[in-house]
Amino acid sequence: MMRKNTLLFFLAVFLVFNTSNLRSQVMSGIVSSQGSAIFGANVVVKGTTIGTSTDTEGKYTLKLASGNYDVIYSSVGYKTKTITISLAVNEEKTLDVVLVVSIEEMLEIVVVGSRSQERTVIDSPLPIDILTAQEISYTGQNSFDKALQYRVPSFNTVQTPVNDATALLDPWEIRNMGVSRTLILVNGKRKNLSALVYTQTSPSRGESGADISGIPIDAIKRVEILRDGASALYGSDAIAGVVNIVLKDNTEGGYVTLNTGVTSEGDGGRVGVSLNNGSSIFDNKGFVNYTVDFSRINETRRSGIVDAVGEASDFGADINDVNNFLAQDQYGGNRSSSPATSAAKFLINSGVNISDNTELYVNGSYVYKEVNSFANYRTPYWRTLAEFPYLKDFFGDGTDASYKGYLPTFDGELNDYNATFGLISKNNGWNYDASLTLGGNSQDYTVLNSHNRSDITDTNGVNVYKENSPINFKPGETTFSNQIGNVDVSKVLTDQLSIGFGAEFRSETFEIVAGDKASWDGVGADSYAGNRPENSGKFNRYNFGGYLDVGYDLTRNFLISAAIRNEYYGDFGNAFVYKVSSRFKTFEDRITLRGSYSTGFKAPTLHQIYTQRAQYSFVPGAGIQVIGLINNVSPQARLLGVQSLTPEESKNLTLGFGTIVTENIHLTVDYYDISIADRIVISNRVTIDTTTVSQVEFFTNSIDTKTSGLDVVIHYQNTNTGLGLSFAGNFNLKNERDGDIPTIKDAYGDDVGVIDSTQEALFFTSRPKQKFVVGATYQMEKIYLALYGTYFGSTEFKQAGMDPNLKTVFESNVVFDLAVTYDLFDNVSISANVNNLLDVTPKWNFETDNNKVAGQLILDDPEKTKVQSNLITFNGRYDVMTYDGYHFSQLGRIYSLSLTYKL
Numbered sequence: 001m002m003r004k005n006t007l008l009f010f011l012a013v014f015l016v017f018n019t020s021n022l023r024s025q026v027m028s029g030i031v032s033s034q035g036s037a038i039f040g041a042n043v044v045v046k047g048t049t050i051g052t053s054t055d056t057e058g059k060y061t062l063k064l065a066s067g068n069y070d071v072i073y074s075s076v077g078y079k080t081k082t083i084t085i086s087l088a089v090n091e092e093k094t095l096d097v098v099l100v101v102s103i104e105e106m107l108e109i110v111v112v113g114s115r116s117q118e119r120t121v122i123d124s125p126l127p128i129d130i131l132t133a134q135e136i137s138y139t140g141q142n143s144f145d146k147a148l149q150y151r152v153p154s155f156n157t158v159q160t161p162v163n164d165a166t167a168l169l170d171p172w173e174i175r176n177m178g179v180s181r182t183l184i185l186v187n188g189k190r191k192n193l194s195a196l197v198y199t200q201t202s203p204s205r206g207e208s209g210a211d212i213s214g215i216p217i218d219a220i221k222r223v224e225i226l227r228d229g230a231s232a233l234y235g236s237d238a239i240a241g242v243v244n245i246v247l248k249d250n251t252e253g254g255y256v257t258l259n260t261g262v263t264s265e266g267d268g269g270r271v272g273v274s275l276n277n278g279s280s281i282f283d284n285k286g287f288v289n290y291t292v293d294f295s296r297i298n299e300t301r302r303s304g305i306v307d308a309v310g311e312a313s314d315f316g317a318d319i320n321d322v323n324n325f326l327a328q329d330q331y332g333g334n335r336s337s338s339p340a341t342s343a344a345k346f347l348i349n350s351g352v353n354i355s356d357n358t359e360l361y362v363n364g365s366y367v368y369k370e371v372n373s374f375a376n377y378r379t380p381y382w383r384t385l386a387e388f389p390y391l392k393d394f395f396g397d398g399t400d401a402s403y404k405g406y407l408p409t410f411d412g413e414l415n416d417y418n419a420t421f422g423l424i425s426k427n428n429g430w431n432y433d434a435s436l437t438l439g440g441n442s443q444d445y446t447v448l449n450s451h452n453r454s455d456i457t458d459t460n461g462v463n464v465y466k467e468n469s470p471i472n473f474k475p476g477e478t479t480f481s482n483q484i485g486n487v488d489v490s491k492v493l494t495d496q497l498s499i500g501f502g503a504e505f506r507s508e509t510f511e512i513v514a515g516d517k518a519s520w521d522g523v524g525a526d527s528y529a530g531n532r533p534e535n536s537g538k539f540n541r542y543n544f545g546g547y548l549d550v551g552y553d554l555t556r557n558f559l560i561s562a563a564i565r566n567e568y569y570g571d572f573g574n575a576f577v578y579k580v581s582s583r584f585k586t587f588e589d590r591i592t593l594r595g596s597y598s599t600g601f602k603a604p605t606l607h608q609i610y611t612q613r614a615q616y617s618f619v620p621g622a623g624i625q626v627i628g629l630i631n632n633v634s635p636q637a638r639l640l641g642v643q644s645l646t647p648e649e650s651k652n653l654t655l656g657f658g659t660i661v662t663e664n665i666h667l668t669v670d671y672y673d674i675s676i677a678d679r680i681v682i683s684n685r686v687t688i689d690t691t692t693v694s695q696v697e698f699f700t701n702s703i704d705t706k707t708s709g710l711d712v713v714i715h716y717q718n719t720n721t722g723l724g725l726s727f728a729g730n731f732n733l734k735n736e737r738d739g740d741i742p743t744i745k746d747a748y749g750d751d752v753g754v755i756d757s758t759q760e761a762l763f764f765t766s767r768p769k770q771k772f773v774v775g776a777t778y779q780m781e782k783i784y785l786a787l788y789g790t791y792f793g794s795t796e797f798k799q800a801g802m803d804p805n806l807k808t809v810f811e812s813n814v815v816f817d818l819a820v821t822y823d824l825f826d827n828v829s830i831s832a833n834v835n836n837l838l839d840v841t842p843k844w845n846f847e848t849d850n851n852k853v854a855g856q857l858i859l860d861d862p863e864k865t866k867v868q869s870n871l872i873t874f875n876g877r878y879d880v881m882t883y884d885g886y887h888f889s890q891l892g893r894i895y896s897l898s899l900t901y902k903l
Contacts (some may be wrong), residue, residue, distance in 0.1 A: 007076070011061065027088045028061040029095040030054075031073055036719045038099060039779060040134055041075035042250075046082065048284040048745070052252030055902065057782060057823060059182045062252055065284075067089070074099045083439045124604045125583035125594045126230075127656055127670040127711065129728075131223040133248070138819045140896050142270060142297060143213040144220070145172050150790050150817060150835075152225060153730035153771045154711060159338060159890075160202050160883045167373040168443055169194060169211045171204035175674070176707060176735050176767040177229075177240035179209030181602055183230070185244040186215075187349070187363055189420045189486065190234070192439025195478040195510070197607035199629060199682065202883040205762060206682035206699060208480075208607045211441060212243070214367035214416050218257065218276040219291035219347040220610045221248040227670065229652030231600030232563040232579035235545050239676065240652045241599045247349040247363055251278040251287045254903040255810060261896030264839060268300035268338060268891060277903055281882025286352030286360075293345040299372070302337035302890045304879030305330045310870035317381035325379060325404070333377030334409055334877050337890055340372040357426045364419035375408040375450075375527035378762055383453075383526070390467035394451055408450035408527035416441045433488040434503075440481035441542055447473040447525045453520020463473075465522060475530030480510045480607070500549040504688075509540040510606035512613075535612040535631075543569040543603070559584040567601075569718035571609070575601045575647050592658045594670075600652060604645035604680055608699045609633065628696040629682070640686065640744060642698050651675045656711075673708040675738065681763075687746045703756040703765070704738040712772075722780040730774030735764050761798040766885040768793035768812075782823040790815045795885035798849070799872040805855035806868060810844045810885040827902040832895075839893040842886035 031041040037058025044051035045062070046069070061073075066089045074080040078099035087093060100227075131151055139147040148155045149172075157172035174182045186190040191210045198204045223245055230238040240469040254277030261270045272295035280287050308326055312319040326332060347365040354360050380403055385392060396402030412517070422435030447454045451475065452465040488502035514520070515530025524530055539840050545567035563579045581596030612631035630636040630643050656670030678701035685695035709732040716725040737760060743751040755763075770793035794812045802808075816837040823829045846865065848855030858864045873879055880890050 009133045009707055017867055023063050025066055025089070025091055025093075026061060027064060027071075027085065027087065027093045027095060028059065029122060030058045031060060031075070031097050031099060032058050033078060033099045033719050036722055036780065038075050038078070038719075039784075040132060041078075041099070043071060044072045044074075044148070045284075046070035046072050048280065050252070050284055050287075051250050053250055055253075055823070055829075059826070060253070066623055071095075075099060113246075125561060125581040126596055127227040127594070127654065127668065129225040129227065129713070131225070133220055133222060136217055136220055136223065138784070138821065138831075138833075140721055140817060140819055140831075140835050140894075141637075142272070142295065142896075144215045144217055145170065146215045148172075148212075148219060148223075149729075150788060151773060153728050153773055153861070154227065154709075156203065156207050156771070156887055158694060158883060158887055159201060162198065162786050166196070166198060166200055166202060167341075167371045167410065167413045168369060169196065169213050171202050171207075172209070172212070172877045173204055174225075174240045174243075174763075175672070175709070175730070176732065177674070178207045179204040180207040180237060180605065181239040182209070183234050183236075183238040183242045184210040184212060185234075185242060185249055186365075186418060187361075187420065188244060189422075189435060189437045190482075190484055190506075191245075191418055191483050192416075192441055193480050193605065194416075195441045195443045195480040195607075197605070197611050199611075200883070201758070201762060203762075203766070205759075206608065206680065208605050211367070211414070211416050212245075213363070214343070214345060214369065214414075216274065216291045216293040216345040216347055217294060218255075218274045218350070219247055219365075221246045228596055228602045228654045229579070229598045229650060229674065231577045231602075231650070232565045232598055233547065233549060235565065235567055236575075236601060236603040236647070239602055239652065239674065240247075247347070248276065248289045248291075248834075249287060249349055249351070250289060251280045252718055254278060255900050256903065258899050259896060259898035261833075261894060263300060263891050264269045264893035264895070265300070265335060265891075268298055268894070270295065270297040270896070272296065281350075282352055284836060285354075286350065288348065288350040290348040291346070293343070294636045295340045295341075295343050295345075297338075299335065300338040300891050301331075301335050301342040302880070303331040303334040303877045304873060305310035306332035306334075306867070307870055307876045310867075310875035311379070311381070314870075314875065315381050317377075319678070321381050325381065328404075332379060332875075332877060333405060335374045335377075335407065336878065342673075343367065343369045359424045360422075361424065362419070365417065367414070367416040369412075369414040369416075371412045373410045373412075373416075375410055378405050378526065378873070380405045388451075388453060388466065391451070393467070394469075394471055395449075406449055409448040410528055411446040411448065413444045413446075416585075418636060424453070429491050429493075431488075431490045433486070435486045436877075437484040437486070438482075440479065442477060442479040444477035445475050445528070447475055447519065447528050447530075447838045450526045450528075451800065452518050452525055454520060454524075456522050465518065470518050473525040473530060474516045475519040475526075475528055476536065477531075478607075479511045479513070480509070482506060496553045498551045501547060503544070503546045505542070505544050507540065507542045509538060510610060511538040512536040512611070515542060529613070537610070539606050539610045541565050541570045541606065557589070559583045567603075569603055570602070572644075572646060575603070577601055590660045593732075594657065595655045596653075598652045600650040602648040602650070602680075604647065604699070605633075608680055609645055611699075630696050630698050632699050636688070636696065637698055640688070640696075640698070642700055645680060646678060648679050648701070649677045664716055664718050667711075668711075668713045669707070670711045672711070674706070676705045676707075677703055679703050680761065681755060683744070684752060684759065686744060686752050687748065700742075702742050703763075706734055706736055706738045707732070708734040711885075721902045722778055724775075724777040724779070726775045726777075727772065729770070731772075732767070732769045735767065735769075738765065756800070757804070758799040758800045761796060761885075766797040766883075768795055768887055770812075771887075784819075784821040786817075786819040788817045788819075790817070790888070792887050795887070796847075797843075797884040799884060801871050803855070803858060805849055805851045806846050806858060807849040808844050808872065808884060809847045810842055813840050813843075813888070814838075815840060815888050829902075831898045831900070835894040835896070836889065836892060841890055841892055842880050842888065844880070844885070885887070 041054040043060045173511040192213045197208045226242040257274045273292040276291045278289035306321045311322045349363040349686040350362040392403040395406040418439040420437040425432045441603045452469040453754040454465045484504045490500035492498045514533045514536040519525045519530025520532045547565040549563040560582045577599045580600035583594045653673040714727040741753045747855040775788040795810045818834045
């Protein structure tokens with residue numbers, strides 16, 4: 001019912017605002033500079049919310065009532081121009097405008113980085129990147145997170161071939177810090193977390209973050225990325241930085257886009273339609289901009305060829321039976337890589353001037369996503385008829401010969417919503433912003449084509465499961481929601497002094513919903529056991545925080561600023577942090593020196609405190625095993641001596657400079673050093689005295705880490721020729737553990753390290769030490785061309801079960817993306833993209849580690865090497881493995897085509 005009502009609401013919004021405010025007077029023209037059209041220039045009617053942006057030919061169109069208007073033309077890097085025009089009834093006016101290049105206007109005003117005064121990127125004492133709507137849309141990627149992957153060097157995201165709940169949203173991170181250490185804002189307000197905590201061996205293991213994949217690309221005006229610790233300004237989660245997604249607010253220039261695509265293998269076909277449009281409302285006192293996006297992406301299959309000898313050894317099977325099965329399907333029935341995904345996304349952004357100095361604003365989004373993925377295929381020599389004779393009835397026609405094994409499916413449904421209501425007011429130079437933000441995320445799972453093999457009988461001695469087991473299960477769901485109230489006040493007190501202060505109240509609720517009994521009873525559903533009632537429940541907390549931010553311009557060129565923040569959490573108490581930063585401009589503002597030092601914190605999430613469940617995991621050399629994850633407040637945790645979670649604490653140093661070499665060339669270089677104490681991780685697996693699970697793991701504040709590196713950005717843009725060149729690189733100088741690993745005693749009295757070599761590799765060596773993006777663009781008249789190359793540096797991993805004298809090393813490689821857009825007519829354009837132009841896929845090799853001689857003895861023996869390979873790829877099922885260090889797609893080359901009709 002909620003989903004139906006939401007769809008009806010957005011449909012009503014579309015019908016109302018798409019038919020309102022019709023005007024008969026038209027003003028159009030071209031915005032250019034030095035003979036070249038300017039794409040994305042803003043054309044706004046002063047004193048109203050009427051506005052639009054220019055297309056790739058610099059063209060714009062405004063529909064207005066008759067009368068006199070002041071029209072403002074602006075674009076990044078050009079002087080703003082205001083022109084007074086007069087429109088008579090039914091008049092069509094053409095007005096071409098030429099803007100002048102200006103160093104002072106090179107970089108636009110950004111929201112992130114200061115709570116006391118808005119500043120341009122060049123005036124900010126902090127490193128800030130801006131991605132325009134054009135840069136994002138021209139990537140050809142089907143989701144926002146994948147678009148960032150190929151434009152922001154410090155941003156990484158990866159799709160894992162063994163998905164389970166991870167299929168609903170892929171892990172992402174900035175600066176190798178994990179998803180929970182980057183704060184996501186939408187129009188400057190905190191976005192809700194996902195209900196998912198990553199528990200598989202993948203990036204961001206043990207963490208939860210916001211689902212940015214659900215944000216429709218066509219709704220985004222620009223993206224501001226603050227590459228600096230900002231807990232003192234925004235609170236928890238901003239250790240690695242802040243991503244602020246600014247939504248479109250134009251009232252003209254809407255469009256509909258149809259898109260399709262397919263991989264070079266002929267699978268992964270996709271189709272989608274997206275609408276973005278805007279309108280002025282309430283006699284031009286307000287605006288509304290809305291986006292509707294529907295998409296479907298089909299499954300891809302990149303399973304590896306299964307090794308028969310390894311299978312026979314692992315499962316104790318007859319080699320002839322294994323060979324006979326694999327002769328029918330060399331992939332062993334596995335269907336791993338990218339799941340089929342259907343999505344519906346709705347977003348609205350609106351504002352109304354209710355007086356001369358007060359604006360009411362609202363934005364809201366709703367995302368529904370459905371994913372169809374698969375578990376590992378249960379081969380007939382893995383789940384045998386000798387042990388489970390009833391399987392021939394479940395997954396055959398009742399005869400032994402008909403049973404060929406079975407493939408459990410994992411289907412997931414995701415709902416994500418986020419809405420902000422607020423008022424902005426100005427009075428005597430004071431700026432007031434009061435808002436309420438509501439957000440939530442739920443993930444509901446279904447397991448099909450499986451069974452519960454538990455040997456449990458009722459009072460009459462009849463087996464409840466096995467031959468009487470259902471084959472479809474509802475293993476439960478997880479939900480997360482928050483309610484956030486913000487009050488922010490700021491004022492520029494003098495030409496030199498600005499001040500900002502405010503408060504935030506946040507209430508969070510995390511719920512684990514129990515699955516049906518058959519999904520969790522005994523060993524539960526084969527492939528994905530459900531949430532047990534004793535592990536389920538609703539958990540909540542609140543926190544209250546306040547901040548003070550002061551900026552002081554000692555001179556026009558020399559700025560210093562400082563911020564402090566204190567937050568009180570209902571479950572663990574206070575967190576106090578601070579930040580100081582400075583900026584100095586010289587050589588006629590062509591060189592900017594900047595630096596900052598800050599402390600930060602990341603509060604443990606409710607997911608980390610209360611998640612407890614049994615899950616199936618691939619254990620190298622042992623196949624699929626049941627692993628127990630016990631929560632931080634459980635009796636089992638107390639018996640093991642696990643302490644309650646506390647906030648992570650960080651120290652962040654940033655030093656850098658930026659320079660405008662010429663009006664066409666810009667360069668920035670920034671060094672960062674981040675230290676984190678008491679980092680929250682999922683522990684190593686520890687053996688305890690239990691008959692229900694093999695081993696247990698738990699969340700713990702266990703390690704300290706150090707991360708440092710360089711960010712380098714060079715940009716060249718020639719408006720005369722339409723040529724643009726860019727280089728953006730992230731060079732990781734250090735990413736390592738600081739100090740010893742704590743230990744804990746297992747059931748045998750042995751000391752076990754809280755993390756092992758596999759987890760250390762996951763945290764520190766499985767991310768590229770270097771990643772950079774090089775791009776060339778050309779824009780002239782009706783055509784736009786772009787060629788980008790993304791270099792992924794090599795990575796290393798240490799899989800569990802592998803010989804300690806070996807490691808796996810992923811080769812470095814470059815992924816090229818080509819984009820072409822051509823304006824067929826005034827209101828119709830076509831775009832073609834080839835992502836991964838050279839069809840590269842991740843490649844890995846064994847290398848020696850620790851005892852080099854012992855490692856080389858293995859590599860010199862093909863049979864021993866094959867054993868090691870089988871251990872970490874589940875006998876070849878994952879020749880690129882589950883996740884062990886690759887950072888670009890296994891899918892190879894992808895073709896896409898889109899047609900855009902301008903409304």
